[in-house]
Amino acid sequence: MTLTPFVRYSGKCAALPRANVDTDQIIPKQFLKRVERTGFGPALFYDWRFRPDGSENPDFELNRPEAAGATILIAGANFGCGSSREHAVWALAEYGFRAVVAPSFADIFTANCCQNGVAPVRLSGDGIDELLRRCRAGNGAYGVTIDLEAQRVMDDAGFSAAFAMDPYRREMLLRGLDEIGRTLLEEPRIADFERSRS
Amino acid sequence: MTPRTLFDKVWDAHVVHRFPEGPALLYVDLHLVHEVTSPQAFEGLRRAGRRVRRPERTVATVDHNVPTGDRTVPLDDPIAATQLDALALNAQAFGVELFDLASPQQGIVHVIGPELGLTQPGMVVVCGDSHTSTHGAFGAFALGIGTSEVEHVLATQCLVLSKPPTMEARFTGRRSAGVTAKDLILALIGRIGTAGAAGHVLEYTGDAIGALSMEERMTVCNMSIEAGARAGMIAPDETTFAYLEGRARAPSNHDWGRTVVAWRQLPSDPGAVYERRVDLDAAGVAPQVTWGTNPGMVTDITGYVPNPADFATPGERQAVERALAYMALTPGTPLEGLPIERVFVGSCTNARIEDLRAAALVARGRKVAPGVRAMVVPGSQQVKAQGEREGLDRIFVEAGFEWRNSGCSLCLGMNADVLQRGERCASTSNRNFEGRQGAGGRTHLMSPAMAAAAAVAGRLVDVREWS
Numbered sequence: 001m002t003l004t005p006f007v008r009y010s011g012k013c014a015a016l017p018r019a020n021v022d023t024d025q026i027i028p029k030q031f032l033k034r035v036e037r038t039g040f041g042p043a044l045f046y047d048w049r050f051r052p053d054g055s056e057n058p059d060f061e062l063n064r065p066e067a068a069g070a071t072i073l074i075a076g077a078n079f080g081c082g083s084s085r086e087h088a089v090w091a092l093a094e095y096g097f098r099a100v101v102a103p104s105f106a107d108i109f110t111a112n113c114c115q116n117g118v119a120p121v122r123l124s125g126d127g128i129d130e131l132l133r134r135c136r137a138g139n140g141a142y143g144v145t146i147d148l149e150a151q152r153v154m155d156d157a158g159f160s161a162a163f164a165m166d167p168y169r170r171e172m173l174l175r176g177l178d179e180i181g182r183t184l185l186e187e188p189r190i191a192d193f194e195r196s197r198s
Numbered sequence: 199m200t201p202r203t204l205f206d207k208v209w210d211a212h213v214v215h216r217f218p219e220g221p222a223l224l225y226v227d228l229h230l231v232h233e234v235t236s237p238q239a240f241e242g243l244r245r246a247g248r249r250v251r252r253p254e255r256t257v258a259t260v261d262h263n264v265p266t267g268d269r270t271v272p273l274d275d276p277i278a279a280t281q282l283d284a285l286a287l288n289a290q291a292f293g294v295e296l297f298d299l300a301s302p303q304q305g306i307v308h309v310i311g312p313e314l315g316l317t318q319p320g321m322v323v324v325c326g327d328s329h330t331s332t333h334g335a336f337g338a339f340a341l342g343i344g345t346s347e348v349e350h351v352l353a354t355q356c357l358v359l360s361k362p363p364t365m366e367a368r369f370t371g372r373r374s375a376g377v378t379a380k381d382l383i384l385a386l387i388g389r390i391g392t393a394g395a396a397g398h399v400l401e402y403t404g405d406a407i408g409a410l411s412m413e414e415r416m417t418v419c420n421m422s423i424e425a426g427a428r429a430g431m432i433a434p435d436e437t438t439f440a441y442l443e444g445r446a447r448a449p450s451n452h453d454w455g456r457t458v459v460a461w462r463q464l465p466s467d468p469g470a471v472y473e474r475r476v477d478l479d480a481a482g483v484a485p486q487v488t489w490g491t492n493p494g495m496v497t498d499i500t501g502y503v504p505n506p507a508d509f510a511t512p513g514e515r516q517a518v519e520r521a522l523a524y525m526a527l528t529p530g531t532p533l534e535g536l537p538i539e540r541v542f543v544g545s546c547t548n549a550r551i552e553d554l555r556a557a558a559l560v561a562r563g564r565k566v567a568p569g570v571r572a573m574v575v576p577g578s579q580q581v582k583a584q585g586e587r588e589g590l591d592r593i594f595v596e597a598g599f600e601w602r603n604s605g606c607s608l609c610l611g612m613n614a615d616v617l618q619r620g621e622r623c624a625s626t627s628n629r630n631f632e633g634r635q636g637a638g639g640r641t642h643l644m645s646p647a648m649a650a651a652a653a654v655a656g657r658l659v660d661v662r663e664w665s
Contacts (some may be wrong), residue, residue, distance in 0.1 A: 018517070020393070023289065024634050025631065025633070029634075030612070030637075032234050033234070033263060033273075033278055033281050034277070034610070035237035035241070035281055035284045036238065036241075037238045037625070038312075042562055047637050049633065052637070065605065076513065079394040081426060082629060083610075084326060084342040084344055086345040086346060106393075106396065107362075107426070108342055111343070112347075162228065166555065167219040168219040168358065171219055179346070179350055180242075180246070180354060183350065184353070184354060185216070185225060190356060193225055194225075
């Protein structure tokens with residue numbers, strides 16, 4: 001699978017200032033029956049976006065007018081916890097998000113993001129609080145640039161914060177790598193390993 | 199030589215290669231596959247013209263979306279049926295063994311792996327499911343992965359992973375009567391939080407862990423992910439070996455002695471260093487019940503619904519307020535006595551034979567309270583058959599519980615077993631997230647005995663007060 005490389009990306013922000021957003025919320029189980037990687041965007045945050053009668057919930061953060069067209073999600077700690085369902089990342093990506101910026105992420109979710117060209121950007125709690133403040137003040141017009149090469153998040157009003165990322169995951173995102181193709185280059189080593197154990 | 203942890207030993211034995219950027223290429227001994235997280239992975243192989251590298255190390259079953267009612271009739275959910283058909287086709291096309299709905303060995307993937315003896319000490323086990331941590335009870339390094347990684351493992355039999363740090367969770371002391379493995383792990387998560395072990399491999403140690411049966415150890419390791427851990431592990435010992443000996447896929451008689459000698463080398467060396475440590479006194483643990491919308495929102499059955507004002511940060515206060523609004527609970531309400539409408543005894547956490555026996559012991563000779571719908575969903579068809587040999591099915595049915603076929607069922611509600619909006623459920627499963635058991639459903643996690651007692655009482659009760 002080829003992915004769009006993630007090098008330097010600028011986009012509009014939306015805020016979801018909640019901690020422990022689990023993958024059951026990101027993509028509820030009733031939408032996991034598809035056998036494709038597509039078709040999950042409309043179900044993103046379904047039980048939060050829609051009321052029981054199917055109408056839009058105007059109070060939900062992503063339904064507010066200022067969140068329209070956002071491609072960078074700013075969220076609380078431990079984002080993506082719970083189930084391993086990659087469908088959560090497929091849904092975020094299809095909805096339009098290229099990056100999630102949060103104080104921390106669940107491990108499986110982080111791996112799933114990097115497999116799909118979605119950047120999990122880990123900023124300090126203070127950095128997130130400042131971004132949330134600026135996002136609120138921007139009233140739908142706030143955007144940031146995520147520079148994965150320099151490992152910085154910046155806006156055009158003086159915000160600049162560094163973030164760390166596992167070098168291997170970063171490389172995957174920067175180059176839009178096909179991880180399987182890369183591992184298969186090591187096939188002789190895998191075969192050696194198997195022989196050594198038999 | 200530097201003393202090594204159990205995890206260090208398993209890790210070291212599986213490193214195929216180290217990438218210059220840091221992570222290792224780790225060899226996978228056992229890859230478990232189910233219908234929900236695999237179709238896109240097989241499709242990826244097909245498109246790239248790749249094969250499954252080691253079909254003999256790959257085992258599939260159907261569990262997440264399967265009906266738990268009558269299995270002789272076709273599925274009434276065409277989308278679920280498509281997913282089951284896709285797995286059958288993929289298993290056949292790629293040469294993978296499949297335990298399908300007609301198989302007497304079908305069951306929840308994390309129940310059948312150990313039951314068949316597929317899961318063994320020292321292995322690396324993966325599955326596209328976060329509760330793969332269950333298999334760590336055998337001293338395996340077992341972790342959940344996403345679908346792209348499922349495809350990667352199918353194609354290469356390896357996983358790319360940076361070595362996680364370790365965290366020791368030491369349980370000392372003796373549990374009191376009525377306190378189960380479920381209560382130990384819920385108490386730990388309550389203490390350290392749902393991200394308390396994030397990024398770490400938990401190793402559970404101490405005399406209170408050594409005293410657990412294999413099935414109880416699986417319950418503990420199963421919920422490692424609910425503390426955010428990459429995996430949970432328990433050192434193999436005589437209890438482990440006794441459980442495995444003679445199982446269908448365990449090493450044969452011929453190899454058994456030699457294999458056990460190797461397994462005895464796995465426990466952490468004296469002086470091995472863990473990056474972090476947490477201690478918990480098992481003697482101080484009471485039966486646990488969750489009150490909120492994540493497994494860390496938990497307290498003693500004798501406790502009360504907390505007041506958001508008592509939490510330290512605005513973020514926590516807001517999260518508790520949101521949870522209480524969703525759960526329709528008022529601060530200060532005693533958990534004991536809270537009326538429930540549904541009861542679920544099942545899931546990869548608590549649907550093994552010992553769990554069903556514990557629930558049956560409470561249900562025996564009693565009746566499910568009027569207005570309560572209670573279901574027992576065995577973790578596998580083999581557990582179901584064993585339960586029927588022991589007469590547990592009759593105890594449950596006479597008491598008014600439904601006795602169903604195996605599957606994930608109401609733990610995640612992908613099949614017809616769901617909570618209706620507003621229903622409150624005493625559940626032996628692992629997640630009380632909003633909507634987990636059905637949109638608008640309210641989940642209280644607890645042990646099988648506590649859930650069975652709640653079914654009879656029609657409200658949450660302290661099982662220690664029951665004869």
